[in-house]
Amino acid sequence: MLFSGQGSISLGKRDASGKPLGLRPVGDATLTIALATEVEEHTEKQTGQRLVNHRLSTKKTATTTIVADEWDIENLALALYGEVTRVTGGTVTAEALPNPVDAGLKYLLQHNNVSDVVITDSTTGTAKALPVSQYSVHGPGGSIVVQDKATGGPFVEPFLAAYAYGATDKVGMFTQPVPEVWLHFEGVNTADNNKPVIVDLYKVQIDPTRQLDLITDSYGTFELVGNALLDLLRPADDELGQFGSIAYPQITP
Known part of the structure; x- marks a missing residue:
């Protein structure tokens, strides 16, 4: 056979x-x-x-x-x-980025699969928003690159990220x-x-x-x-x- x-x-x-x-x-x-x-x-x-x-x-x-x-x-x-590990979706209101942020480098948020990212500074009273044209976001990876942190400033660091994140499956x-x-x-x-x-x-x-x-x-x-x-x-x-x-x-x- x-x-x-x-x-x-x-x-x-x-x-x-x-x-x-x-x-x-x-x-x-x-x-x-x-x-x-x-x-x-x-x-x-x-x-x-x-x-x-x-x-x-x-x-x-x-x-x-x-x-x-x-x-x-x-x-x-x-x-x-x-x-x-199955991560359910949620929101983050004020996750601090490293201080200081260097323009052009990539910084990782605590979650993957992010959207609706807004970056503000730490100005006392009313925080200043970093214009969206001055940073880029890779949603699936949960990473941010700030290309310009001077225009529209001065900004007070650390920058704070607010965003939504979707469900993600992970394995360590x-x-x-x-x-x-x-x-x-x-x-x-x-x-x-x-x-x-x-x-x-x-x-x-x-x-x-x-x-x-x-x-x-x-x-x-x-x-x-x-x-x-x-x-x-x-x-x-x-x-x-x-x-x-x-x-x-x-x-x-």
């Missing part, structure tokens, strides 16, 4: 007994599983040729590599050892412990009339992604590399073992 696979990959946390909880599809991706053993070889010492006469297996490993096409926030949380880096997930693949063999093939790895420890290509001339991908670990929550005499399994469902016409 020849094989050419297509299918969907899902990952999910495990409960206290090792059973999978809700599994989340990772979207378009490729999946490979590499099995390997490390061995110690013994050579005989009688013939003068030092021939190998025994091999002792010292370690068995199963490495999974998911190359993900879709940069959704949940995939990035796995890749970065982070947790998704290295804020969570090493993730251990159940990996489930529901695929078809396109070389054999799309017959189904199912793969389960019971306990996969995901490594942080090695690289995020943020400026590219083609579609960006990133890797979720993991190691299948021995699942001691499964009985040692389980007929499908304690690592994983591959299933060929027998579909009758």
